[in-house]
Amino acid sequence: MSEPVSAVKNAVFSGIVRVEDCGPQGMITLRSDASNAKLKQAVKVVIGADLPPVRGISANGDRAVAWMSPDEWLILLPYAEARAAEAELRKALAGTHHLAETVSDARAFFRVTGDAARVREVLAKLVPVDLHPARFGTGEMRRTRMAQVAAAIWLESEGEARVICFRSVGAYVFDLLSAAAANGSEVAFFDA
C-alpha cells in the first residue's frame, strides 16, 4: 500500500498562531441509537473511552470519541488502525441497527497552536461560536460553520485547537485559518 496523503500535505502557517496540517488521521463515523445496549460497551472495548456527553469529546491517549449528533459519534484513532476498528465495531454491534464507516480520508485535520487567547480569537474570526473561556473549554466538541463550510472544532488543551473539515475544502480551511492568523491581526478580546 502506498503512503496515505492528507488533503493539504504538510501545510504550515505561522502568524499570530501556528496553523498546521495534522497529517493522516484515522476516523470512523459511528451511528446507532444512543440507547443501544451494546453501544457503550463496543466503544469502550474498541476505543477505550467512554461515550461522551452531548457535545462532548472523550479521549484515551491517541484515541477519542466525539459526540456528533444524538445518534452519531466520530471516533478518532491512528490512521492505520481505522479499518480494523471499524470491523471490530461492526462485530461488536452485530445484530443491532448501526452504521460504522471509516472516513479518515474524507476529512482534513488541522492543529492551531499558540497563545491561548490568540488561538481562540483566530477561531472566533471564522465561527459563530462563543469561544469565551468561561463558556468553551476542553472536552467540548463543537460542530459549526467555518466561514462558508461546515467544520468541527475542539480544544485539545488551552493553546491548542483542532479543526476538522471535509477533505475537499481542506485547502480552503487552511487558507482561512492562515488569513485569520495573519500578523498584525490580534484582537485581544479574550485577554482580559
Next chain:
Amino acid sequence: MSTRLAQGGRFLNRARKVNFTFNGQHLTGHEGDTLASALLAQGQMMVGRSFKYHRPRGMVASGAEEPNALVNLGSGNRLEPNQRATTTELFDGLTATSQNHWPSLEFDVGAVNTYFSRFLPAGFYYKMFMYPRAFWKHVYEPFIRQSAGLGRAPEPHVRDEDTYEHFYAFVDVLVIGGGVAGLQAALTAGRAGAQVLLIEQTAHWGGRAPVDGGTVDGKPAAEFVDAALAELRGMKNVVLRDRCMGAGVYDHGYVLAYERISDHAPGPAGPRHRLWRLRCKQVVTATGAIERPLSFAGNDIPGVMLASAVRDYAVNYGVSIGDRTVVVTNNDDAYRTAITLKGLGLEVPAIIDARAGGGGALADEARALGIRVETGKAIAKVKGAKRVEGVAICAQAGEGAVLEEIKCDAVAMSGGWSPVVHLWSHCGGKLTWDDAQAMFRPNADLAPTGAAGEAFVIPAGTANGYMGLAEVLADAAAAGVAAAKAVGAKPKKAEAPQASTPDEAPIEPVWLMPQGADIKLRMKAWLDFQNDVKVSDVQLAAREGFESVEHAKRYTTLGMATDQGKLSNINGLAILSDALGQPIPQTGTTTFRPPYTPISMGAIAGEARGKVFQPIRRTPLQDWHEGQGAYFEPVGHWRRPYCYPRGEESHAQAVAREINQTRGSLGMLDASTLGKLIVKGPDAGKFLDMLYTNMMSTLKPGRCRYGLMCSENGFLMDDGVVARIHDDTFLCHTTTGGADRIHAHMEEWLQTEWWDWQVYVANVTEQYGQIAVVGPDARKVLEKLGGMDVSKDTLPFMAWADGELGGIACRVYRISFSGELSYEIAVDAGHARALWDKLLESGAEFNVMPYGTEALHVMRAEKGFIMIGDETDGTVIPQDLGLDWAISKKKEDYIGKRAQERSHMTDPRRWKLVGLETVDGSKLPDGAYAVADGKNANGQRNVQGRVTSTYHSPTLGRGIAMGLVLNGPDRMGEVIEFPGTDGKTYKARIVDPVFFDKDGEKQNV
C-alpha cells in the same frame, strides 16, 4: 479665516507635525488632528460642493454627523471616495481631494445650477424631460447622470490592497458610546460582574462632557472620564474598544460593530477594518445627541457651523473658526460656545437668542463676560458667498424685516439637540415626542425585542433624552443596573456620582427663522446641506400631496444623503408638520436603517476575497490536473477539468482527441466528485424504494442498478448507480452537484416523515477518490496492475467487487457512462493519487489519456444517456425522457409518484425525448427551439420542441443532439426546424437518441 490658536487643543500633540496634502497642496497639521481640524487650522473652510446646486460647502460639524466635508481620500488602489474629513484622523502622507466640482473647488462650472435653482425645486425632474421622448435617453438622462454622484469613482482596474476580517463575539452587555453615559453604564454593569463590551466610534473617550464642562463629584468631568477608564481597564470582565462604531442593531441581539483598525495609521500588517458580529444579551445605547442646525436663509454658507462644533474645534483642536463669531440659538447650550470663544480671546459680537425670555445661568455668565445678548431675535439672512461675511438680524416673531447687520466671519448655530436614537430604532424600538425638550426620544415601553420577546436595548444618557450631566449619569447608572439585572448579574443599587452643571432655561422650538420667513428666505434656508433640500422644498412637497413623511423624504431626497439626515431629518419633519398643520408626532420620523454611518464594502465581505472568496472543492487528483494545465469548469464548488489541451490545441480539438483515444483504446476520468452515500439498516431497501422511481430492494448484493430520483413534485432531480454492498447496506451514487443535496434529502425524509424506519445514511463522497478507466483496453491495464480478477465472468457489467489493484485496496464497479468497457475504481482518497499514477504508468503502452467533463458529456450523448441538468431542468419528469423502464409499476408509492398523476403530467402533449440529427451534419445550436406554425394569443411564435444537449461527435463525425419534441417518439424521421439566433434556420431529423453502439456491445465485453 479659521486658524490655529496659540494654545489649547485637548487632542493635539503640538510637538508632532503631520504632513498631508489637500487638492495637491502640501499642508501640515498636528498629531491628534482630524483632517477637518487640520484644514480649518490652515484656513481651508471650503471643502466641497453640494450635490444639486454645487453650492460651496464647508464643515458644519465636528463628528460623524457631518454632511458636507467629504473628500476623496488616498488614490489608486487606496482611493476612498466620500470620506468624512471630520472623522478622518490625520496621518503622515494623507492625501485628499475635494469632490463634486469641475474644473476646481474654487471655480466650479456646475455652480450655475444655483442660479437656476428656482427652476430646480424638489421633484422638478418628474415634471420635465418627457418630451420629445427620445431626448430622455440621449440628452436628458446623460446630462442628469453626468452631474450625478459625489466622490470620484475608483478606476476600473483598482484592486484594494488592504485586508478585512470579521470577529464573532458574545457578550452579556454591549455598551455603545464612550461618553460619560457609556462609561457610567459600563461601570455599573461591570461592577455587577456582567461581561461588558464598551465601544466608542472615535479615538477618544468621554464624549462631549470634557468640552461642555460641568463637574462630577466636585471635579472636572475630564477627571471622571480618566478615573472611569482606569477602573474599567482594570476589570477582567470588561473590554473597551475605541475607533469601533456600533453600526447596526439587528434581530435577536445581533449587533454589527465596525472597527477601523488602521485608517488612522495605514501601513503596518494586519486588517484595515474588522466587522464585529456581536450577539448581545443586552445593548445599552449611550450614543449621545446631535445638535440641530437652525433654518435661516444662507445657513449653508461656509462659516456657518453647529455651535457645539465651533466649541469642539476650539477646545479639542485649538482651532478657531472665525475671529468674529455670531452665536444663534434657541437653547442655553450654545452659550457655552460663546463663553468658550470669549475665554480664548475671540470676538463674539452677539448671541442671537430666538427665545423672547432668553437663557438661564449661562446667559448671565455670557453677559457678565460682556457679550451682547439679543433675545427674541433671529437671523434674517447670512451675507457672503463662499464665506460668511455678516448676518442680518430680525425679530424671530416677524417676517424678516432687517433690524441690523452684524459683521462676522462665523456663525455658530444651535437649534437644540436630537438624541441619537438610530441604534435604538434599527430593530424596531419606538420613539416618543418630548414636547418640553422638542425632541424624539426612545419610548422605553416599546423597546426592540429579542428572541424570547424580551426588551434587549436600553438607551442611556443624552441618547435617552437627558441633557444635564447629573441626569445623564443617573440615567446611565440605571441603564447599567437594568442591563446587568437582565443578564442575571446582581448589581448593587445604582449609585451615580453627583454631577452639577449650570441651570438651563428651557428650549423653545424654532423650526424656521424668522418664524414668518417669506418664500425668498425659505428658498435659501437649507435643511439638507448635502442634497440641497430647503425649507421651501418640503413645503412644496406638502402642498403637492406628499404628506407622509416617507413621501416627503423621497420626493425631496431629504435625509437620503451620506449623512442620512443626521442634521436635517428633525428640522424637515417639523417643517412638514407645520405645513400640514399637524403636530410633529403625528408626522413621525422616517425609518432608521443601518448602518449608523457608512461602512466599507471590504469590511462587509471580510476575509472572503481572492483565494478564499468561496471554497474551492478539490479532489485528491486536483494537483495533478493543475499540473497538466487542465482547462477547468466550475461545477458547484468543484472545479473539474473540462479538457486537457496540449500545446496549441483548441478546446474542441482537445475534447475530440480525448474521445477518440478513449473509444479507441484507453481514457481515464477523475470521477471523485460523484456523490457516494451509504444507506444502511433493516429498512434500507424499503427506504430506497421510496426514494428511487425504480425498485431497489430487489437488487442483489454485488450488483449495481441505475436509478432515478424525483422530487415530491414529480420532477426528476438526480440519478446514479446504486450498488448493494450487503443485505442491509447500499451505496448510492449521485451526480456531482447532488451529493450534499441528496444526502440532505434522505435525512429529511428519514427524520421528518419516516422516523420509525431503521436506516442510517452516511455521506462518504470524499472518503474515496473515484477513477474511471474507460476504453477497449481498460481491462488490460487493470490486469497489468494485478491484484484482483476483473474478467467478464467474475466482474460482469453492472457488478462490483472489493479487492486490490497494484497493491492498493479498492472497490471496482463495472459501470459505464461512455458505452465503453469501463471500470470505476473507488479508492481511499489518500491513496487516489498513487493509484492514478500507477494507472497512468501501466496505461502508457495504450497511450492512456485523461479526459475531461466535455468528453464525458459527448460520449454519454453519443450513447443517448441523459444528463441531469441538461436533459432535465427542474420541469422534466422521467416519463418525458422515455425512462418509463426505470419507473417501477409495482410500487404503490415513491416520492413524486402522486405528483406525476396530475393532469398536466399525464398530458399526452408533453414534449418527449428524441435524438436529433441535422440534415447537413452540422451541430445544432445550444438551446434552440423547434418552431411550429402560427403564433399564440400573445403573439409569440408557437414552438414544438427544444434542444437539450448538442455536440459535435468526433466518433460519428457529425453533429448529434438530444431534444424534447412534441410527440417526438412517434415522429421518427420527420424533419423539423430550429431557427438560430445567427439568422440561420437549422433543419434536423428526429431520430433515436442512441447514436452509437445501440446494442451495448462495447460496454458488455
Next chain:
Amino acid sequence: MLILECPYCGLHADETELAPGGEAHLKRFGPGSSDDDFEGYLFMRENPKGVHFERWRHANGCGKWFHAARDTNTLEVFGTYSAQTTEPPQDIKDKISARRPGWTWREFA
C-alpha cells in the same frame, strides 16, 4: 439574524448554522389522495403574520431537523421541539397562549 435553540445539541445556534425548511406538521398525501389534499400538502401554505410553526435543520451542526414556534411579525421564538411529532407540544401551545392570547392554529381551512 435569528438564534434558535437546537433541541438536540442544546445550543443556541446562529442562523448561519441552520437551514430553514418551511411550514411544519404537514401531512403527506401520496398516490390515491385527492387533488385538493395533494395541492394542500405540497403547495398551500399557512403564511400567518404572527404565530407560525416551522421546520429547521441544524445543518452546520448536528444535522438534525427540529421544529420551532415563532412569531413572524416580532420574530419572538416560543420554543423549539423535536421533529418527530405531528403536533406542537402542549407546553409550547400554553406558552403561546400566555403571550398571544386568542391565537389559533389551523382553525382556518
Next chain:
Amino acid sequence: MKRYSVFAVAREAARYHTGWERAWKSPEPKKKYDVIIIGAGGHGLATAYYLGKNFGIRNVAILEKGWLGGGNTGRNTTIIRSNYLQDPSAAIYEKSRSLYEDLSQDLNYNIMFSPRGVMMLAQTEHEVRGYLRTAHANALQGVETRFIKPDEVKKLVPIINIDGPRYPVLGALWQPRGGTARHDAVAWGYARACSDMGMDVIQKCEVTGVRQEGGRVVGVDTNRGAIDCDKLGIVVAGHSGVLAEMAGFRLPIESVALQALVSEPIKPCMDVVVMANTVHGYMSQSDKGEMVIGGGADGYNNYTQRGSFHHIEETVRALIETFPMISRLKMLRQWGGIVDMTGDRSPILSKTPLENCFINCGWGTGGFKAIPGSGWGFAELMAKGSSPLCDEFSMFRFREGKFIDESVAAGVAH
C-alpha cells in the same frame, strides 16, 4: 389636472412654485365602488389605471394601509427586463417593458425609464447553455436579446473583472432595452393619473376583513369603516397570505424578507445593469450615483421588512469579486421588503375560490418590472374574466402540475 412640462415648471418658478396642485387627492371613502383594489403599490395602481383607461371602469377605490408606493414598489432595485424563458413570463414582462417605454408620456409623469441595458453574466458552462436557450426562446417571443462574448461585456462594463479567477465571465445575455426606472415615480405617476380619472386613492386605510355573501365578495371592512364593492382585486404582495385568509382561501405563497442596499453616491462608473447569478449579486448605478445592490431572500417567513445580515455579506463579497473597485466604497443604507414567493416563483394573476374576488400576487423578487404589464392584464382579467396575459398564471396551476418555472435555465427572478 394641470399638465407637467418644462413650461409649467418655468411658469411656476415665476411664482415660487406656489401654484402646483396636489398630485393626487385625499378623499374620504365612499359607501360603495364598482371595484375596490386593495394595495396601492405599483400593481394595484396600474390595475386601477388600466381599468379606467382601457375599460372605462372609473368608480374605483384603491385602498392602502400605509402610504402609496410604500410596499415593495418603494423599496426595490428597479431592474426592468423581459428576457424570461417561459412564454407566459416573456409575454407579460415584455408587454410591461414596452409599456414602460412610453409610460412617462402616457402618465405625463417622468418615471425616468432608462433603457440602459441589462446584462446577465454567464460564469459557468451550464449558465452559458442556459442563456443561449433563453436567447433562442426570446427571439421567438419577440424579445430583443443577444448572447454576447466576454470582450463585449468588458466594453460595456469596464469595471467588471472578467478573468475570474474563480468564475471567469464566459459571456452574458444582453437585453439592450432593459434597464431601470425611478421606482417611486412609477407609483406616484399612476396614482396621479388614477386620481385624475376620478378614482379614489385612499391612504392609511387598512383592510381588516373581506365580506362575502353566498360565495361572492360584497365588500371589505377597513379601519375607516365598511366599504362595498362589486369586484375586489387583492394586490398586496407580501400580505397576500393575510388577505387570502380574510377571504377564506389559502395560497401557494410564503412571505419572506428580501434585502437591498445602496452605496454612497460616486461619479458615474457603470452604465448598465449587471446581474451575476452564479455568485448571487446584482448591481446598477442610480441616476444619483449610488450603487444599487440587491441581496438574497431569507428562507423563513417574515413580516419585519428587515432581513438577516448574512445575505448582505454574501452579496457584497460576490460583487467585490465581480467589481473589485467597489471594495473601498461604503454601504450607505440597507433595508428589506416582504416578498411573496409562490411554489414555482412565478406570479399569480387569477380568479379565486371567492367569486368576483381576484388576486394579483406572487411577484416575489421581481415584480417591479412587471407593473405596467401586470396592471394591463389584470385589469382585463377583472373586467372580462379572462386575459391572455394572465390566464397561464392561474392560482390553480399547481394542482394540475402546470408550473411556470423560470429557474430552469440560468434564470433568476429579479
